[in-house]
Amino acid sequence: MLRNILFYIKEAFLSAKKNMVVSLATIISLTAALIIVGIFLIISFNIDNFIADIESQLIAVAYLKDNLSEEVIKKLVQETSELPGVKEVHYISKEDALQKLKEDLKEHEEILAGIPGNPLPSSLEVTVTDTKYLAEIALQLGQYSEIEEVNYGGELTKNLILVFDFVRKTGLAIILVLLFIAILIMFSVIKISVHSRQQEIEIMALVGATSWFIRWPFIIEGFLKGLLSSLMAIFILGRAYLYYVEQAKMIIPFLPISLEQEFIIKIDIILVLLGIFIGVFGSMLSLRKISYEEL
Amino acid sequence: MIRMFHVFKTFPNKIHALWDINIHIKKGDFVFLVGPTGAGKTTFLKLIYRGILPTKGQVIVDGVNLSRLKPSLIPYLRREIGVVFQDFKLLYDRNVFENVAFSLRVVGAKNAIIKKEVNEILNIIGLSHKKNTNPHLLSGGEQQKLCIARAIVSHPLILLTDEPTGNLDPETSWEIMKLLFKINVWGTTVVVASHDKLMVDKAQKRVIRLEQGEVVSDTKKGIYSQ
Structure with a gap:
C-alpha cells in the first residue's frame, strides 16, 4: 500500500x-x-x-434633561420598564457615558483632550423584546417631559x-x-x-x-x-x-x-x-x- | 491456453477484420501468425488481450471467456499476457531499467523484487550495461528487446508480439527470434504476428496463415507461404 x-x-x-x-x-x-x-x-x-x-445594538436611547433628581430618574426607569415591548431599561449617568466614550476611543484620546468638562447627557438605554416595537416605544418615550430627545436606529438600520x-x-x-x-x-x-x-x-x-x-x-x-x-x-x-x-x-x-x-x-x-x-x-x-x- | 470458437470481428466501418476463426493454441506453443498487411493479424492479437471484443463467437484465454470478463477484471488478465507492439510503446522520459520496472510497479511489486527481476531480465536480453540509458538512444533492435523485456518481466503465461522483426536487419531479427524461442522454452506460450518470410521459414514452427480475415492454413513446422 x-x-x-x-x-x-x-x-x-x-x-x-x-x-x-x-x-x-x-x-x-x-x-x-x-x-x-x-x-x-x-x-x-x-x-x-x-x-x-x-441587531444587538438596536435599542432606543432616551437622552435625559440635565439636573434631574435621583428619585425622578428612579421613577422614570420604573415607569418606562413597564411599557409594553420593553425588555430592560438601563440608566447611564453622565460619568458612565464619558467613561464609555473614553473606552471606545482608546488610543485616540487626543480627540477628547480639547473638550472641557463633560458635555454628554445622561440617558436611558431601552432594549426591546423585538426590534419591531422600537418605533412605537421611541414615540412613547418622547412624551415624557424629563426626556430631551429619543434616538433609535430604525429605518436606517x-x-x-x-x-x-x-x-x-x-x-x-x-x-x-x-x-x-x-x-x-x-x-x-x-x-x-x-x-x-x-x-x-x-x-x-x-x-x-x-x-x-x-x-x-x-x-x-x-x-x-x-x-x-x-x-x-x-x-x-x-x-x-x-x-x-x-x-x-x-x-x-x-x-x-x-x-x-x-x-x-x-x-x-x-x-x-x-x-x-x-x-x-x-x-x-x-x-x-x-x-x-x-x- | 488460447481458444477461438467461430470468432467474427466487424469494425464499425463494416470492414470484416476476422471471419469465422476457430483456433486452439496449447500451453507452451510457439505460433507464427502470418499473412499480408490487413489480413487481421493485429486484430487477432487484440482479441487475445481483450483490447477488443469479438462481434460474434467466443475467445477463451487460460479458461476465461473474455466476452464474459468484467471490465474491472481486465487488468488481471493483462498481467498474464505480455504484449510487444510494432511501435514499441516505450516511455521515453524514463531509462531502460524504469521502462522494464514499470510492468512490475503497476502491480505493486516490492522494490527489492523489482530490482532483482529487472536486472535478471536485462541480463538475459543483453541490455544490463545500458540500464541507465534513455530508450531513444538505443538502436531499433535494442528497443525491440527492451519491449520484450517489459513484456516478460512479470512472467506472463502468454507473450504476444506484433511484427517484432519489422524494421530490423536479418541478423538482429534472428537474435530477437532466438530470444523468443528461449522465452518459449521456459514455458511461455508465444504468438508472433509476422510477415518476415525469412524468419518464419528458418524457425520451423507452427504457422497460422490469415488472408482477408480468414484462416487459410494452419501447419505444424510450416513455412511462410504454403
Whole structure:
C-alpha cells in the first residue's frame, strides 16, 4: 500500500514536472480564483458580524434633561420598564457615558483632550423584546417631559441590513460561479495532463494496472495543485488583509472588522478545503473512465 | 491456453477484420501468425488481450471467456499476457531499467523484487550495461528487446508480439527470434504476428496463415507461404 502511494506521488510529481508550464498556469489561476473567493468570504463574514452587532445594538436611547433628581430618574426607569415591548431599561449617568466614550476611543484620546468638562447627557438605554416595537416605544418615550430627545436606529438600520444582505447574497453567487470556473479550469488542465501522458496510461492499462492505480497519480496531482494554490491564496490574502485592515482602522477607528484568530483560521480552512476539493474533483471528472479497449 | 470458437470481428466501418476463426493454441506453443498487411493479424492479437471484443463467437484465454470478463477484471488478465507492439510503446522520459520496472510497479511489486527481476531480465536480453540509458538512444533492435523485456518481466503465461522483426536487419531479427524461442522454452506460450518470410521459414514452427480475415492454413513446422 505504502509502496503504491509512494509510486503515485512520484508519478504525480513527474507529471506536474513534465507539464511545467501548464502546471504553473493551473496553480496561478486556481490561486487567483481562491483569492477572489477568499475576499468574498471575508466580506461576507464581516457583514455577518456587523449585522449581528447592529441587531444587538438596536435599542432606543432616551437622552435625559440635565439636573434631574435621583428619585425622578428612579421613577422614570420604573415607569418606562413597564411599557409594553420593553425588555430592560438601563440608566447611564453622565460619568458612565464619558467613561464609555473614553473606552471606545482608546488610543485616540487626543480627540477628547480639547473638550472641557463633560458635555454628554445622561440617558436611558431601552432594549426591546423585538426590534419591531422600537418605533412605537421611541414615540412613547418622547412624551415624557424629563426626556430631551429619543434616538433609535430604525429605518436606517433596517435599510443597512437589507443592503448588506444583498451584498452577501451577490457574494455567494459570485463565489459559486467562481467555483464552477475553477473546477472547469482544473478539469481541462488535468485533461491536458492526461492527454500528454496518454501513452503511459495506455501502457499502464496494457501491463495490468487497475483503473484506480492509473487514476491515483492524477488525483494526487490535482490534490497537490489545489493545496498549493490554496496555501498561496491564504498567504497573499492574509498579508493583504492585515495591511488593509490596519489602514482602514487608522482612518475609521471603530470599524467593526474582525481580526480574530478564530475568524482567520475559519477562512483558511475553508480555502484549503475548497482548493483540495477543486483539485481532486477536477481530476476525477477528467478521468471518469479509463479505457482498456482498442490499444 | 488460447481458444477461438467461430470468432467474427466487424469494425464499425463494416470492414470484416476476422471471419469465422476457430483456433486452439496449447500451453507452451510457439505460433507464427502470418499473412499480408490487413489480413487481421493485429486484430487477432487484440482479441487475445481483450483490447477488443469479438462481434460474434467466443475467445477463451487460460479458461476465461473474455466476452464474459468484467471490465474491472481486465487488468488481471493483462498481467498474464505480455504484449510487444510494432511501435514499441516505450516511455521515453524514463531509462531502460524504469521502462522494464514499470510492468512490475503497476502491480505493486516490492522494490527489492523489482530490482532483482529487472536486472535478471536485462541480463538475459543483453541490455544490463545500458540500464541507465534513455530508450531513444538505443538502436531499433535494442528497443525491440527492451519491449520484450517489459513484456516478460512479470512472467506472463502468454507473450504476444506484433511484427517484432519489422524494421530490423536479418541478423538482429534472428537474435530477437532466438530470444523468443528461449522465452518459449521456459514455458511461455508465444504468438508472433509476422510477415518476415525469412524468419518464419528458418524457425520451423507452427504457422497460422490469415488472408482477408480468414484462416487459410494452419501447419505444424510450416513455412511462410504454403
